[in-house]
Amino acid sequence: MDTLELIEKENYTIVQMNRGKVNAINYEMVKELGEVFKKLEDDPDVMGVILSGQPHYFSAGLDLIELYQYDKEQIQQFFTAFGALYLQLVQFKKPFISAITGHSPAGGCVLAVTSDNRFMADGEAYVIGLNEVAVNIQISQNLTEIYAFWMGDGLAHRYILEGKLLSGKEALDAGLVDELVPLDQVFERSERQMKHYMKADQEILINTKKKLRKRLWDKLDLNAENALQEASVLWWKPEIRAKMKAYLESFTNKNKK
Amino acid sequence: MDTLELIEKENYTIVQMNRGKVNAINYEMVKELGEVFKKLEDDPDVMGVILSGQPHYFSAGLDLIELYQYDKEQIQQFFTAFGALYLQLVQFKKPFISAITGHSPAGGCVLAVTSDNRFMADGEAYVIGLNEVAVNIQISQNLTEIYAFWMGDGLAHRYILEGKLLSGKEALDAGLVDELVPLDQVFERSERQMKHYMKADQEILINTKKKLRKRLWDKLDLNAENALQEASVLWWKPEIRAKMKAYLESFTNKNKK
Amino acid sequence: MDTLELIEKENYTIVQMNRGKVNAINYEMVKELGEVFKKLEDDPDVMGVILSGQPHYFSAGLDLIELYQYDKEQIQQFFTAFGALYLQLVQFKKPFISAITGHSPAGGCVLAVTSDNRFMADGEAYVIGLNEVAVNIQISQNLTEIYAFWMGDGLAHRYILEGKLLSGKEALDAGLVDELVPLDQVFERSERQMKHYMKADQEILINTKKKLRKRLWDKLDLNAENALQEASVLWWKPEIRAKMKAYLESFTNKNKK
Numbered sequence: 001m002d003t004l005e006l007i008e009k010e011n012y013t014i015v016q017m018n019r020g021k022v023n024a025i026n027y028e029m030v031k032e033l034g035e036v037f038k039k040l041e042d043d044p045d046v047m048g049v050i051l052s053g054q055p056h057y058f059s060a061g062l063d064l065i066e067l068y069q070y071d072k073e074q075i076q077q078f079f080t081a082f083g084a085l086y087l088q089l090v091q092f093k094k095p096f097i098s099a100i101t102g103h104s105p106a107g108g109c110v111l112a113v114t115s116d117n118r119f120m121a122d123g124e125a126y127v128i129g130l131n132e133v134a135v136n137i138q139i140s141q142n143l144t145e146i147y148a149f150w151m152g153d154g155l156a157h158r159y160i161l162e163g164k165l166l167s168g169k170e171a172l173d174a175g176l177v178d179e180l181v182p183l184d185q186v187f188e189r190s191e192r193q194m195k196h197y198m199k200a201d202q203e204i205l206i207n208t209k210k211k212l213r214k215r216l217w218d219k220l221d222l223n224a225e226n227a228l229q230e231a232s233v234l235w236w237k238p239e240i241r242a243k244m245k246a247y248l249e250s251f252t253n254k255n256k257k
Numbered sequence: 258m259d260t261l262e263l264i265e266k267e268n269y270t271i272v273q274m275n276r277g278k279v280n281a282i283n284y285e286m287v288k289e290l291g292e293v294f295k296k297l298e299d300d301p302d303v304m305g306v307i308l309s310g311q312p313h314y315f316s317a318g319l320d321l322i323e324l325y326q327y328d329k330e331q332i333q334q335f336f337t338a339f340g341a342l343y344l345q346l347v348q349f350k351k352p353f354i355s356a357i358t359g360h361s362p363a364g365g366c367v368l369a370v371t372s373d374n375r376f377m378a379d380g381e382a383y384v385i386g387l388n389e390v391a392v393n394i395q396i397s398q399n400l401t402e403i404y405a406f407w408m409g410d411g412l413a414h415r416y417i418l419e420g421k422l423l424s425g426k427e428a429l430d431a432g433l434v435d436e437l438v439p440l441d442q443v444f445e446r447s448e449r450q451m452k453h454y455m456k457a458d459q460e461i462l463i464n465t466k467k468k469l470r471k472r473l474w475d476k477l478d479l480n481a482e483n484a485l486q487e488a489s490v491l492w493w494k495p496e497i498r499a500k501m502k503a504y505l506e507s508f509t510n511k512n513k514k
Numbered sequence: 515m516d517t518l519e520l521i522e523k524e525n526y527t528i529v530q531m532n533r534g535k536v537n538a539i540n541y542e543m544v545k546e547l548g549e550v551f552k553k554l555e556d557d558p559d560v561m562g563v564i565l566s567g568q569p570h571y572f573s574a575g576l577d578l579i580e581l582y583q584y585d586k587e588q589i590q591q592f593f594t595a596f597g598a599l600y601l602q603l604v605q606f607k608k609p610f611i612s613a614i615t616g617h618s619p620a621g622g623c624v625l626a627v628t629s630d631n632r633f634m635a636d637g638e639a640y641v642i643g644l645n646e647v648a649v650n651i652q653i654s655q656n657l658t659e660i661y662a663f664w665m666g667d668g669l670a671h672r673y674i675l676e677g678k679l680l681s682g683k684e685a686l687d688a689g690l691v692d693e694l695v696p697l698d699q700v701f702e703r704s705e706r707q708m709k710h711y712m713k714a715d716q717e718i719l720i721n722t723k724k725k726l727r728k729r730l731w732d733k734l735d736l737n738a739e740n741a742l743q744e745a746s747v748l749w750w751k752p753e754i755r756a757k758m759k760a761y762l763e764s765f766t767n768k769n770k771k
Contacts, residue, residue, distance in 0.1 A: 116675060133465055134457070136457075136458050138461050141468045144465075144469050145472070150667070151668060152409050152432065153406045153407070153473070154407035154432045157373070158435060160465060161373060161454075161462070163457065178672060193676075197676070200650075203751070204646075204647060204748065205647060205675070207744070208646075208652070208674060209675055211653065212671040215658075215733070216667065234461065237458075240458055243458070389718075390714050393714075396725065401726050402729070409666050410729060411665060411689045412689060414726045415630070418719070418722060418726060476729070491718065494717070496715065
């Protein structure tokens with residue numbers, strides 16, 4: 001695997017995203033995440049999974065620089081695969097914890113909200129949130145449902161509509177993250193939670209997660225092609241493409257300085 | 258229009274309720290609000306609406322003094338029109354912000370909860386809430402759903418059942434209002450939010466609002482006659498009519514002093 | 515009645531659980547609670563009910579020492595009766611307040627979450643929560659829905675999955691309890707709330723409670739046998755029975771010291 005590193009513990013696995021400094025999500029990473037989580041779900045020796053990023057970046061979200069180069073077929077394929085990925089993760093049966101080691105906007109937040117717990121690095125700089133409106137990407141109905149599951153309908157409405165990125169403190173108050181911990185303790189805290197889950201009867205634990213998520217699954221359109229169809233079409237709207245280009249140029253120029 | 262004043266800005270409109278000092282809602286005001294919002298929704302040059310009140314009163318709610326004089330047909334007509342109004346507002350497609358310039362109990366709160374954002378004048382005295390139980394009016398199923406959308410099922414249950422009016426601080430903590438700002442900054446804050454929305458791709462913004470509200474719309478009975486039928490019937494229950502009379506007399510006497 | 519004491523007030527009744535120091539719930543208590551609430555619901559002179567416990571214990575939950583002795587038929591019968599009880603209480607039509615006089619874990623919390631208000635004794639020691647995962651009991655879908663009704667889907671997911679017992683402060687922040695009051699004022703506060711409800715038009719009050727609970731009832735499986743069928747089956751899983759035995763022994767040894 002090129003984009004992920006696996007760290008196997010006694011009865012759980014840490015999946016560390018490992019694609020450059022910011023873990024921008026491209027097609028390859030989506031495919032590898034899907035395959036790894038499938039394997040871990042089927043492996044009877046693995047009782048849970050921790051997903052983590054790199055210091056300062058859990059994931060910067062979709063790799064817009066690479067996606068901007070995709071043709072229509074590739075974009076369609078990417079969005080369908082990404083839709084399938086988060087639907088797979090949100091239905092992952094075993095305990096699943098996000099060790100949020102830094103920034104986690106847009107697509108990075110999408111991965112995080114599929115898990116059972118979110119421990120986020122403290123620090124005023126780090127942000128998290130579904131800010132799709134601010135970056136001219138059409139959010140799916142599914143993602144509004146998942147966000148609202150964690151923070152309630154009212155806050156999800158307010159924050160998604162304004163395309164807001166939340167500070168750690170705001171995310172904590174909103175219920176989007178469970179706890180803020182210093183960056184160098186994010187792993188330790190996540191592993192402590194996983195070990196807590198390991199003490200429960202595993203049949204009861206998995207039954208219980210299923211019941212707790214039933215109300216969410218019932219709200220989702222589980223067909224991945226439908227889920228991001230609209231995003232895929234609006235991607236090519238000329239005004240949006242122009243805004244995306246300007247955004248990428250500002251971004252590239254900033255990095256050059 | 259007798260009850261409203263429109264202030265047209267470059268690409269949005271401020272609708273200022275303007276019926277006396279307290280903006281009590283009568284049949285005329287309901288009709289005018291319905292017509293104005295219809296016109297603004299259809300006008301391609303208007304990208305959003307801010308609804309505001311007068312200093313100290315967003316709206317005192319239904320004009321019980323006038324309503325007490327209505328005959329059966331008029332009450333039926335009023336409640337149907339009011340039901341139709343809030344169903345229209347809750348389905349308004351464009352960004353819609355309430356500039357809550359003061360008190361906003363009962364019917365005033367009904368208008369406010371249909372919007373996307375609520376910026377409320379700070380000040381211990383100002384109150385907001387669906388206190389129908391306390392004033393002997395039967396709340397509709399729809400309004401319980403809308404209230405719960407913003408503050409969650411649990412708080413909505415507690416506050417509606419006890420007929421509670423919330424202070425600004427309580428409303429903020431409950432998620433019923435977004436921010437408290439000094440009275441003289443309520444407009445400025447509301448306009449700043451509207452200008453923020455104007456920066457987004459308008460197609461994505463409107464799509465996104467629709468997705469965020471889907472879960473709410475699915476819960477509502479969109480037939481306005483059904484919505485307030487029960488309120489209309491209970492209005493004439495002798496014990497309730499006696500209580501209403503006593504309430505109005507105490508109110509009139511207080512104002513005479 | 516052997517497990518309950520009734521205190522009749524002018525127009526409401528206090529039902530005091532009265533089974534030893536900790537009010538552990540056995541089959542007899544379940545049956546008596548069901549009968550008493552049925553009688554109170556049908557009595558036109560009773561306008562509301564307050565459920566209370568003993569000082570320091572609202573209820574310690576299911577009487578696992580007695581239940582451990584039950585045979586298969588008795589366990590099946592107990593779980594069906596307990597499922598029927600909480601479904602009856604959650605559908606109780608009149609105002610219903612829990613005066614939480616102390617600890618209220620697991621089954622104790624189940625009773626409390628069926629009521630309209632929860633006033634809990636302050637004190638760092640007292641805990642409340644659906645910690646079924648931690649004590650190897652399979653929680654039902656229904657209870658996850660009721661918990662989520664009060665605290666939101668996100669917190670309910672997090673706390674139920676980790677089998678968490680909440681301190682009073684945590685329960686207050688989560689919306690699981692309404693207010694913390696000193697132990698010697700729990701009754702007074704509960705009665706004050708009941709007297710507040712008595713001031714409303716009782717037809718409007720009961721209509722309103724029904725509307726507020728509609729969204730919850732719609733989510734519940736109202737067949738009591740289904741509700742706890744899974745708990746009843748998993749009760750006999752050898753690993754769980756062994757854990758339960760060890761738990762009870764540790765508990766008995768602790769009490770001997």
